[in-house]
Amino acid sequence: MSAEIKKFSQAAAPVPQTRADRLSASLADGILGGAFPAGMRLDEHMLAERFGVSRTPVREALRQLASTGLIEMRARRGAFVTSVTGETLAGLFVAMGEIEATCARLCALGMNPVERRRLKSLHEAMGLLAARDARAEYADANRDMHHAIYAGAHNAVLFDIAIGLRRRLDPFRRAQFRAPGRLQRSHREHELVAAAILSGDPGGAHSAMLDHVHSVETAFERMSLDQGLLAV
Amino acid sequence: MSAEIKKFSQAAAPVPQTRADRLSASLADGILGGAFPAGMRLDEHMLAERFGVSRTPVREALRQLASTGLIEMRARRGAFVTSVTGETLAGLFVAMGEIEATCARLCALGMNPVERRRLKSLHEAMGLLAARDARAEYADANRDMHHAIYAGAHNAVLFDIAIGLRRRLDPFRRAQFRAPGRLQRSHREHELVAAAILSGDPGGAHSAMLDHVHSVETAFERMSLDQGLLAV
DNA sequence: CTCCATAAAATTGCATACATATGAGCGAAT
DNA sequence: ATTCGCTCATATGTATGCAATTTTATGGAG
Numbered sequence: 001m002s003a004e005i006k007k008f009s010q011a012a013a014p015v016p017q018t019r020a021d022r023l024s025a026s027l028a029d030g031i032l033g034g035a036f037p038a039g040m041r042l043d044e045h046m047l048a049e050r051f052g053v054s055r056t057p058v059r060e061a062l063r064q065l066a067s068t069g070l071i072e073m074r075a076r077r078g079a080f081v082t083s084v085t086g087e088t089l090a091g092l093f094v095a096m097g098e099i100e101a102t103c104a105r106l107c108a109l110g111m112n113p114v115e116r117r118r119l120k121s122l123h124e125a126m127g128l129l130a131a132r133d134a135r136a137e138y139a140d141a142n143r144d145m146h147h148a149i150y151a152g153a154h155n156a157v158l159f160d161i162a163i164g165l166r167r168r169l170d171p172f173r174r175a176q177f178r179a180p181g182r183l184q185r186s187h188r189e190h191e192l193v194a195a196a197i198l199s200g201d202p203g204g205a206h207s208a209m210l211d212h213v214h215s216v217e218t219a220f221e222r223m224s225l226d227q228g229l230l231a232v
Numbered sequence: 233m234s235a236e237i238k239k240f241s242q243a244a245a246p247v248p249q250t251r252a253d254r255l256s257a258s259l260a261d262g263i264l265g266g267a268f269p270a271g272m273r274l275d276e277h278m279l280a281e282r283f284g285v286s287r288t289p290v291r292e293a294l295r296q297l298a299s300t301g302l303i304e305m306r307a308r309r310g311a312f313v314t315s316v317t318g319e320t321l322a323g324l325f326v327a328m329g330e331i332e333a334t335c336a337r338l339c340a341l342g343m344n345p346v347e348r349r350r351l352k353s354l355h356e357a358m359g360l361l362a363a364r365d366a367r368a369e370y371a372d373a374n375r376d377m378h379h380a381i382y383a384g385a386h387n388a389v390l391f392d393i394a395i396g397l398r399r400r401l402d403p404f405r406r407a408q409f410r411a412p413g414r415l416q417r418s419h420r421e422h423e424l425v426a427a428a429i430l431s432g433d434p435g436g437a438h439s440a441m442l443d444h445v446h447s448v449e450t451a452f453e454r455m456s457l458d459q460g461l462l463a464v
Numbered sequence: 465c466t467c468c469a470t471a472a473a474a475t476t477g478c479a480t481a482c483a484t485a486t487g488a489g490c491g492a493a494t
Numbered sequence: 495a496t497t498c499g500c501t502c503a504t505a506t507g508t509a510t511g512c513a514a515t516t517t518t519a520t521g522g523a524g
Binding site: 017018021056059060063064066067068075076088091092094095098099102106155156157158161165 | 387
């Protein structure tokens with residue numbers, strides 16, 4: 001898989017060589033992991049001291065992160081962790097669903113035999129994981145499956161867009177697999193998507209994927225309501 | 233329109249306040265205008281001297297441009313103007329078509345009466361321009377029309393993606409309206425898109441928009457073959 | 465007590481200087 | 495003649511210092 005990602009991805013360097021790149025990755029982890037909560041002001045001096053570097057690579061890392069949507073920069077006012085309101089989150093889910101549905105449609109139209117076989121075996125492996133209720137492994141396989149669909153669309157631009165959206169949504173997706181019975185339901189939805197793609201049904205793949213992402217969003221909303229994750 | 237853009241757009245500042253922002257805009261213009269040809273190495277010292285600033289804002293502008301796909305940065309090797317091969321250009325057109333088709337579909341599902349009326353009047357005005365063969369004005373109105381469709385999807389993420397793609401394709405779209413009869417044909421295609429949206433036919437809007445973008449791509453390919461624009 | 469104006473502090477923006485890696489050029493050995 | 499390896503110039507990466515702007519604090523007037 002990593003070869004495919006590397007082939008398509010334009011921006012991200014495989015091994016971050018410069019301090020700014022490493023910082024960018026660390027900051028992204030910190031934001032996604034919750035160390036830097038939404039809305040927090042990211043002071044350049046503080047970050048420089050915290051990571052033991054000067055302000056220059058910090059500034060470049062911030063510029064880089066701003067382009068991913070993780071932070072927001074306002075001239076002469078500093079960088080802020082993007083505060084995700086319920087509205088923007090819903091917008092992200094809708095966009096993700098549309099992009100993934102588009103990829104699925106293109107997969108149904110143009111996946112080659114090798115890609116189809118891989119998609120099928122991935123899906124079947126996930127069935128076993130779902131039966132065992134192996135959540136962590138299922139989540140990993142789920143990521144691979146979705147990436148395979150992005151790649152199967154055979155379009156570098158859509159691939160990058162999809163990867164970027166997924167990165168932004170990742171922190172909010174993590175919780176949803178904890179819902180009871182979610183794995184099995186996710187797998188049933190995948191079944192519809194995979195079947196439509198493998199049988200060459202573009203319209204079916206499109207709507208099946210839309211349904212799936214909508215279901216993920218709903219599962220997330222339930223979890224967030226239960227746990228009070230979102231202050232909407 | 234500008235209010236709508238401002239409302240949805242996240243990143244771009246309306247008035248570039250910092251030198252890095254101004255530089256970023258200037259460099260983008262230079263690249264899109266042909267002053268910096270594809271594949272050219274963008275030397276930081278050269279740019280700093282050329283624009284009368286230090287390397288620091290130049291570097292920040294380059295980072296910003298890298299995220300738009302206009303240039304490509306390799307660690308310790310410098311920045312290069314992205315060389316658009318025929319393949320990547322085709323990928324851009326496909327992605328643009330899919331995104332625009334998705335927006336059109338969402339428009340058909342959710343445009344409000346005000347937006348519908350505006351879309352209709354924009355389309356009708358373009359009919360007059362096409363009849364007069366007023367190419368420059370038609371191109372402007374065409375941009376407004378497509379922007380109205382992006383906005384009508386009611387999704388900030390998709391809006392930003394669509395605007396970004398359009399920016400990247402802009403230099404290649406300019407020529408296509410010079411093809412004889414292109415305006416009239418473009419307007420007939422718009423007719424199908426607008427009718428489907430206004431009648432609330434999501435599937436029809438989707439496919440009509442896909443057809444339209446494909447037609448734009450074809451027109452561009454003819455022009456570029458005639459003029460030898462692309463060294464494929 | 466509230467509000468506004470002014471000034472001080474803090475933070476970002478920019479410039480300059482230094483460190484380090486890349487790649488071109490040259491020379492020697494095979 | 496070709497290739498390998500070394501040296502050195504050049505360009506990028508990083509650090510630091512100064513300037514400009516924003517924000518906060520403070521003092522006085524209403």
